[in-house]
Amino acid sequence: MDAKDFIPVIQLCEQYSVEVSFFHELHEVGLIEIRPIENTPSLHQDALNSIEKIIRIHRELHVNPEGIDVVINLLEKVDHLKNELLKAHNRLRRYEDDF
Amino acid sequence: MTFIDYYKILGLSKNATKEDIKKAYRKLARKYHPDVNPGDAEAEKKFKEINEANEVLSNPENRAKYDTYGKDWKHAEEFEKAKQQQQQYQRASQQTGYGGYSDEDFSEFFSSMFGGGARRGRGGNVQFRGQDFNAELDLSLEDVYRSHKRTLTVNGKNIRLTIPAGVRNGQVIKIKKHGGEGISGGPRGDLNIKFSIINRTKFKRDENNLYTTVDLDLYTALLGGEVVVDTFDGKVKLKVKPETQNGTQVKLKGKGFPVYKKEGHFGDLFVTYQIKMPTKLSEKEKKLYEELAKLR
Numbered sequence: 001m002d003a004k005d006f007i008p009v010i011q012l013c014e015q016y017s018v019e020v021s022f023f024h025e026l027h028e029v030g031l032i033e034i035r036p037i038e039n040t041p042s043l044h045q046d047a048l049n050s051i052e053k054i055i056r057i058h059r060e061l062h063v064n065p066e067g068i069d070v071v072i073n074l075l076e077k078v079d080h081l082k083n084e085l086l087k088a089h090n091r092l093r094r095y096e097d098d099f
Numbered sequence: 100m101t102f103i104d105y106y107k108i109l110g111l112s113k114n115a116t117k118e119d120i121k122k123a124y125r126k127l128a129r130k131y132h133p134d135v136n137p138g139d140a141e142a143e144k145k146f147k148e149i150n151e152a153n154e155v156l157s158n159p160e161n162r163a164k165y166d167t168y169g170k171d172w173k174h175a176e177e178f179e180k181a182k183q184q185q186q187q188y189q190r191a192s193q194q195t196g197y198g199g200y201s202d203e204d205f206s207e208f209f210s211s212m213f214g215g216g217a218r219r220g221r222g223g224n225v226q227f228r229g230q231d232f233n234a235e236l237d238l239s240l241e242d243v244y245r246s247h248k249r250t251l252t253v254n255g256k257n258i259r260l261t262i263p264a265g266v267r268n269g270q271v272i273k274i275k276k277h278g279g280e281g282i283s284g285g286p287r288g289d290l291n292i293k294f295s296i297i298n299r300t301k302f303k304r305d306e307n308n309l310y311t312t313v314d315l316d317l318y319t320a321l322l323g324g325e326v327v328v329d330t331f332d333g334k335v336k337l338k339v340k341p342e343t344q345n346g347t348q349v350k351l352k353g354k355g356f357p358v359y360k361k362e363g364h365f366g367d368l369f370v371t372y373q374i375k376m377p378t379k380l381s382e383k384e385k386k387l388y389e390e391l392a393k394l395r
Contacts, residue, residue: 086269094303
C-alpha cells in the first residue's frame with residue numbers, strides 16, 4: 001500500500017463539489033472504501049472512475065447512495081450476463097456453418 | 100440542420116408545466132442515462148436528445164424563444180444575429196462513451212438557437228474525466244493467433260497498440276487515457292476497442308480450443324493407418340486406430356488457440372473423423388463387399 005496512490009477525501013470533495021458526508025454515506029453502504037492514510041481519510045486513486053460514475057448517477061438521476069448500490073449491483077449482473085451471452089454466441093458460431 | 104421537436108422528445112404537449120417537464124426529463128434520464136446503459140450508443144444518443152430538450156424547456160427564457168421561433172429557427176438565427184454577435188461553434192469529432200457533459204453533446208439546432216454559452220452550468224469548475232472513446236476493430240482469426248502491433252486512427256490520432264494473441268470475438272480492451280480530453284482540467288477518458296474476429300478458416304473456435312473435421316477413407320478407418328491433419332501452425336501426422344468409428348474425436352493437446360495473455364499456453368485441437376464411403380463401385384468391388392457381408 002503506497003500512500004501516494006491515495007487521495008484525501010477533502011480534496012475530492014473540493015474537486016467534485018460534494019459534501020464530505022456524501023463520501024461517508026458511500027462508505028457506509030460499501031460503495032467505496034475510505035482508509036485513514038497518515039491520519040487523513042483517503043480513497044485509492046483506482047476508485048476515481050467509479051466515484052465519478054456514482055456522483056453522476058447521484059446528481060443527474062437524483063439517486064441516493066442505497067439506490068446507487070442497487071444500480072451498480074444490477075449493472076454488474078448485466079455485465080456478467082453480457083459476457084455469458086457473448087461466450088454462448090461465440091460457441092454457437094462453431095455450429096453456424098453446419099446447418 | 101433540421102428542426103428538433105423538444106416537446107415530442109420528452110413526450111409532452113406544448114402546454115406542459117414546469118413540473119411536467121421536470122418529471123418527464125427525470126423519468127427518461129433514468130431510463131437512458133449512459134452510466135446505466137454502458138456501451139449502448141443508442142441510449143447515449145437518446146440521453147443527449149432528452150438532455151438538450153430539458154436544457155431548452157426547463158429554462159423559461161429558452162423555452163419562450165423556442166416556442167416563438169422553434170419551427171422557424173432560421174428567423175430566430177437572424178433575429179439573434181441582429182441582437183448580438185452570437186458565437187457559432189461546431190460540433191467536433193464523433194465521440195461516444197460517457198465521461199460527463201461537454202458542449203459537443205448538443206445539436207447544431209441547439210447551438211444555432213441558443214449558442215454554446217446558453218447551457219446552464221452543471222457543477223461549475225468541477226473536474227471530470229474526459230469522454231471514453233469506443234472503436235471497433237475487425238481482425239481475422241489468423242491475425243489473433245499471434246501477438247502483433249497495429250496502428251489505429253482514432254479521432255485523427257494514430258495509436259500504436261499491441262494486440263495480444265488469443266483475443267476473443269466481442270472482447271473489449273481498454274486503453275487508458277487515450278479518450279477525450281478531461282473537462283475543466285480533469286484526466287483524459289479511455290479508449291475502448293471492441294474486437295470483431297472474422298473466421299474464414301476451416302477451424303471452429305470455442306474459447307481456446309479449436310475444432311476441425313478430417314475426412315478418413317473407409318480402409319484407413321477399418322484397418323488403421325496414418326492421416327495428415329492441418330493444425331493452425333502446420334501439419335501433423337496422426338495414427339488412426341483400426342476400426343475407427345465415424346464421428347470419433349481425437350484431442351491434440353496444445354494445438355489449439357493461444358490463451359489470452361498467457362504466453363506459451365495453448366488450448367487443444369479436437370479432430371473429428373468423418374469416414375468417406377467409397378462410391379462408383381466396380382463389379383469386382385461389389386462382389387467382394389457382398390462376400391464380406393456374408394461373413395458378418
